[in-house]
Amino acid sequence: MTMIGWLQIILFCAIIVALTKPLGWYMTRVFNGERTFLSPVLRPIEAGIYWISGVDEKREQHWLTYTVAMLLFHVGGFLIIYGVMRLQAVLPFNPAGQGAVAEDLSFNTAVSFITNTNWQNYGGESTLSYLVQMLGLTHQNFLSAATGIALAMALIRGFSRASMRTVGNFWVDVTRCTLYVLLPICVVYTLFLVWQGMPQTLGPYIEATTLEGAKQTIAVGPVASQVAIKMLGTNGGGFFNANAAHPFENPTALSNFVQMLSIFALGAALTNVFGRMVGNQRQGWAVLSVMGVLFVAGVAITYWAEANGTSMLHALGLTGGNMEGKEVRFGIVASSLFAVVTTAASCGAVNAMHDSFTALGGMIPLINMELGEIIIGGVGAGMYGMLLFVILAIFVAGLMVGRTPEYVGKKIEAREVKMAMLAILVLPLMILGWTAVGVVYPAAVASMANAGPHGFTEVLYAFTSATGNNGSAFAGLTGNTFFYNLTLATSMFVGRFFMIIPAMAIAGSLAEKKSIPPSSGTFPTTGGLFVGLVVGVILIMGGLTFFPALALGPIVEHLAMNAGNLF
Amino acid sequence: MLREIRPAIVLLLVLAAITGLAYPLAMTAIAGALFPAQAQGSLIERDGKVVGSALIGQEFKDDKYFHGRPSATVAPDPNDPTKTVSAPYNAANSGGSNLGPTSKALSDRLKEDVEKLKGENPNAAVPVDLITTSASGLDPDISPEAAQFQIPRVAKARNMPEDAVKQLVASNVQGRLLGLLGEPRVNVLALNLALDRASAK
Secondary structure, eight states, X not given: OOHHHHHHXXXXXXHHHHHHHHHHHHHHHHHTTOOOTTHHHHHHHHHHHHHHHTOOTTOOEEHHHHHHHHHHHHHHHHHHHHHHHHHGGGSSSOTTOOOOOOHHHHHHHHHHHHTTOOOXXXXXXXXXXXXXXXXXXXXXXXXXXXXXXXXXXXXHHHHHOOSOSEEEOHHHHHHHIIIIIIHHHHHHHHHHHHHHTOOBOOSOOEEEEOTTSOEEEEOOOBHHHHHHHHHHTTOOOOSSTTGGGSTTTSOSHHXXXXXXXXHHHHHHHXXXXXXXXXXXXXXXXXXXXXXXXXXXXXXXXXXXXHHHOOHHHHHTTOOXXXXXXXXXXXXXXXXXXXXXXXXXXXXXXXXXXXXGSOHHHHHHHHHHHHTTSTTTTSTTHHHHHHHHHHHHHHXXXXXXXXXXXXXXXXXXXXXXXXXXXXXXXXXXXXXXXXXXXXXXXXXXXXXXXXXXXXXXXXXXXXXXXXXXXXXXXXXXXXXXXXXXXXXXXXXXXXXXXXXXXXXXXXXXXXXXXXXXXXXXXXOOSSSHHHHHXXXXXXXXXXXXXXXXXXXXXXXXXXXXXXTTOOO | OGXXXXXXXXXXXXXXXXXXXXXXXXXXXXXXXXXXXXXXXXXXXXXXXXXXXTTSOOOOOSTTSXXXXXXXXXXXXXXXXXXXXXXXXXXXXOOXXXXXXXXXXXXXXXXHHHHHHHHHOTTSOOOGGGTSOOSSSOOOEEOHHHHHHHHHHHHHHXXXXXXXXXXXXXXXXXXXXXXXXXXXXXXXXXXXXXXXXXXXX
């Protein structure tokens, strides 16, 4: 670990904190339907979209209607991706002549993109046409991100409203988020990325003759426009197979730094939106502090582990950290920081191969996802995920003093706690359940690239990433098989929607409750005690659930590595 | 609930057209006008022929060139499309080795390559980036140490004084951005092009 390394980490955290308030202010205005500086341009387009699609923007929806609208929207999104993938051979924008994508891979990818997972069983440059990249993937990158933010807004409204039966209008939330938040940032961001060296072209792959006279086919494409939303919307599905490690998908140290910032920007800002909507920004800062504590701890461990290197490198006298699977322009610190950022948020883009990380360095990304991706988290998904844990923490605090717990003026009762538990139980069910199948079913075992405990970790990581809708991988695992295409798609689907439905039920039930003013017996939720309590509940829940699995994977591998064992 | 069906179809199609077609196509046009070189892939031409991209590494095996990092990229096996064969710096199929910290395969490869490099330059410590594969398999850079390590070999193969090669390396080192972001590095293709130019003089 170096001083310059730590300075990069501190600068990153400082900029995120600085962006939280202005972005939160802007997003609050957007979702309250107030005027913004972009309204003169965008308002006519917005009104036109409502008119043509028959949306009455004044009519709000009950939480059930809101949820059904969201589900219907995703059925359509699924069909578009599946359709263009299956038909890409006969559709335009296919200069590389990619053939139709297989049924199971198309199914997996379609589920992957509507759930904001963006797991890559596809090979990007080797499988997909430009049309699929744009109309299939880029489009759903926008809409799954907008959906996540819309759902978080519905839950936040549940807290901020009193005695109301509605939580907002899904169509309006998605449209506003896309038009006023995501698109304008992406337009500027795309140009920045191209300036840094990212291709943005519809032309064919380049045929080059290298200095030594060999032929090199260089894949290009409309990369920057997709990468902008891939990062901002915490989607993470790469244009190229190597994702953000590919020099075209992440050309410079600056593009890398800005990509990391854009993963966290909207998720962090939503904590401020929450604070503003419930009438006290300090509530938002308290939530962000919980996230910050867990984040910094994770960065420190991964950075330390990667800078330390591995026993096999030490045995050969190689110093300078674990550079296997990392790029020179990022080095140890920017690769470690990126890995923690991308798994804390539910992004899943990678600028280094997590499979080649040290045992402990790779364990932190795994833990980040197993905690439910609530450290900033996916855009929207992180916010509603964190609020579920807050509800549990408040419930525990209430049990200690024997009174009905309250949070930001709402009584937290049996229904909310049951729903929060239901949502959180989805994680172990899918992750541990499918991992158990994956390590005994012969066709699944054959997919492991590494032997010994590392092979187990590959499987555990795959189902953790899919269920958490992250999308990063221990990529040695051959995921493009019938077994993994189907089981991972199931995990992504259940991990996304079976968490959303209970969260929305909470939103509906909270919105109907009366708001009660704080009294002397109210547990203050803006202080250090609250932050500590939530951090504790998150770690205890995650620890109790996943420690045995971690002990079989990264922990035993770390001990084996130090003992000089190879597999 | 029935009245949610029309927006589910129409709104989806409108937003798909905006975000999936209008946005990427407009960005292609604007980016192509503002930054034509980058938008096309930062291609480098020599004598009118494309020799590669400034951002994409390529394979160098010849002693007279600086070598990049080992690459783990593969290509479909021409004899059996269900299998793959090693194809270093395959810029149409990026990827890493994905071998973990207790992988015997990785340990064996490292041992073999360290011996080879030590034979080439017994006087310096082997830089870790020169022996490990990159994440993309297309890393265009090596560390300044990895470039310095290769100076004796390149100078000998080209009959150039070591100091001249050393100077070329030094002038091709890119530092951290603002002294803070990223890592110092040397673009291998740029260095080798400069080397060819210097030899031609």
